[in-house]
Amino acid sequence: MKESNGVSQGKGLDTETIDRLRTNIDNIDDRILNLLNERASLVIDIGKLKSKGSREFYVPSREREIYERLQKINKGPFPDSAVRSVFREIMSASLCLEQPLKVAYLGPKATFTHLACMHHFGLSATFISKQDIADVFSDVERGKAMYGVVPIENSTEGVVTYTLDMFLDSELKILSEILLEVSLTLLSKTGRMEDITKIYSHPHAIAQCREWLNKNLPDVPVFETDSTAAAARMVFDDPNAGAIASELAANLYDLQIVEKKIEDNANNFTRFLVIGKTEQDKTGNDKTSVMFSIKDEPGALYKMLKPFANRGINLTKIESRPQKKRAWEYVFFLDVDGHIYDAHVTEAIEELEKMCVFLKVLGSYPKSRL
Numbered sequence: 590m591k592e593s594n595g596v597s598q599g600k601g602l603d604t605e606t607i608d609r610l611r612t613n614i615d616n617i618d619d620r621i622l623n624l625l626n627e628r629a630s631l632v633i634d635i636g637k638l639k640s641k642g643s644r645e646f647y648v649p650s651r652e653r654e655i656y657e658r659l660q661k662i663n664k665g666p667f668p669d670s671a672v673r674s675v676f677r678e679i680m681s682a683s684l685c686l687e688q689p690l691k692v693a694y695l696g697p698k699a700t701f702t703h704l705a706c707m708h709h710f711g712l713s714a715t716f717i718s719k720q721d722i723a724d725v726f727s728d729v730e731r732g733k734a735m736y737g738v739v740p741i742e743n744s745t746e747g748v749v750t751y752t753l754d755m756f757l758d759s760e761l762k763i764l765s766e767i768l769l770e771v772s773l774t775l776l777s778k779t780g781r782m783e784d785i786t787k788i789y790s791h792p793h794a795i796a797q798c799r800e801w802l803n804k805n806l807p808d809v810p811v812f813e814t815d816s817t818a819a820a821a822r823m824v825f826d827d828p829n830a831g832a833i834a835s836e837l838a839a840n841l842y843d844l845q846i847v848e849k850k851i852e853d854n855a856n857n858f859t860r861f862l863v864i865g866k867t868e869q870d871k872t873g874n875d876k877t878s879v880m881f882s883i884k885d886e887p888g889a890l891y892k893m894l895k896p897f898a899n900r901g902i903n904l905t906k907i908e909s910r911p912q913k914k915r916a917w918e919y920v921f922f923l924d925v926d927g928h929i930y931d932a933h934v935t936e937a938i939e940e941l942e943k944m945c946v947f948l949k950v951l952g953s954y955p956k957s958r959l
Contacts, residue, residue: 681711
């Protein structure tokens, strides 16, 4: 193959230009690295000042502000979604320079709660897998972890009632919410659907792809496990078993992907809560969560909603749970648009409290954006 003036005649490849462009990229990478270290030095200085003033290191409102500002000024061609991903990791590493960040979550590894942790906190945080939701709350309450991440509801399967129940006796606050698109994957050791004679997964995951299973594997029995990751572990040693789990589980447990996106609902999301001990400042796009119990009397539900309706406050969720200590009495969980420091929200909650046996504000926090 003959070459002339740096151009490969066989493929029309201008190697000299490519080499020059790659050199330019290397120079840009060098500048980026220097700027990252300069940024890290400033973060360390801020961390020292926060320590002196006993201020929180993790501030979701500040992270939101950074994401929105950068996406607003981004002129492309680098996509906005990638801007968020890159700066999530930059901020994750930076936060760990201020203080080592430990986050407890409902495990084990490769569950969707684990994925939500990585999506929100980045890969530089230390994630502590816990066996159940109560252990997550306990670790944060005892200071073994700074924050916890727990599931609260799925768009298909509804509320995780155990998480709601935990707030009854806990003083922890909701600091942030995470919305994660849940994409379910069928995994096996061989990667062949014809080899699968049984399937394992968490009950919620099974329910979310029931139609797909009935259509594609109607005669294969399905067994429930404690988590999708536990299902993947069981399949590792059984070439005739399949697991419904995340793609991350395939990598972690050395499994093959049989089929991706087997969930019945394409818009399948799970909402997670970040819990901690502090309150969050206003961002202008917030949500407030409240739990309360009201006196059982005619028109009680109407009276409960009236303070919010009169002030034009949007209720995004209402859920009831039976009181475990008293038969036929219920605790209500309410999500409303706005921050507790917004005057109209404060007034509505104060009016509601007068009708309640008890009332607790679980937290005001930034609304999640995908």
